[in-house]
Amino acid sequence: MGEKKENEISIFTGKRAWYELLLASIFFGAFIYMIVLFVYFAFIEVSIKIAIRAFVTFLLCGTYCLVYGFKFSATKNMLINLETNTVISRYIIGPFSYDVKLKATEFEYISFFEDRYGEFGTNLWYVKNRHYKMYSFEDKESAFQFSLNLSNKLNIDLLDATEKGNFKWVEKENIQ
Missing domain, CATH: 2.30.29 (PH-domain like)
Structure with missing residues (x-):
């Protein structure tokens, strides 16, 4: 030491409470799920109309999920050097x-x-x-x-x- x-x-x-980490993992999981759906509809199941809808949904809901995932999982530590x-x-x-x-x-x-x-x-x-x-x-x-x-x-x-x-x-x- x-x-x-x-x-x-x-x-x-200190550490976050268990329920905050659970909420953060749900938001991050939803964000990853939206990325997978967008990639699927844009590149595998090629449909321009559905891909545009998936992209708009990803921008709106994905941003929301990412921000709240960060909010529920982030901690701040400080060091002051005198x-x-x-x-x-x-x-x-x-x-x-x-x-x-x-x-x-x-x-x-x-x-x-x-x-x-x-x-x-x-x-x-x-x-x-x-x-x-x-x-x-x-x-x-x-x-x-x-x-x-x-x-x-x-x-x-x-x-x-x-x-x-x-x-x-x-x-x-x-x-x-």
Whole structure:
């Protein structure tokens, strides 16, 4: 096993629930079934009229199935390197992963807020007015705890922006 580095913060979302993976597999299976039907009608059972219908159905329903398959199976992990001020977001779908890297000069503060859909988000602010959207939560307490823990680890300030026009800096000493 590797040594844990003091200058790195890892945030893992964990595994998906069994029913989410079941739904994802159903959507991916339907997508593959639509590809097979399109290939069959376009190249084996050559009928232009049916092939066009299969293609249109594949575009509409196949896109829907693919997007929801990704939605129910994707997870997001983050790594924050304090030495280089780099945030790496890793999106994972099964054995495949995609990394998004963000290089910041200096982290300024963390804010948590309520969006227009009633969810609570967390942003990591850097370089004056630039920010990185980290995670969304269903309740305020989860967003607050995540933001508080991260601000303590990064040793930066925490801003409560859940009320529009009434932003408050959180006194972290009084909470613990």
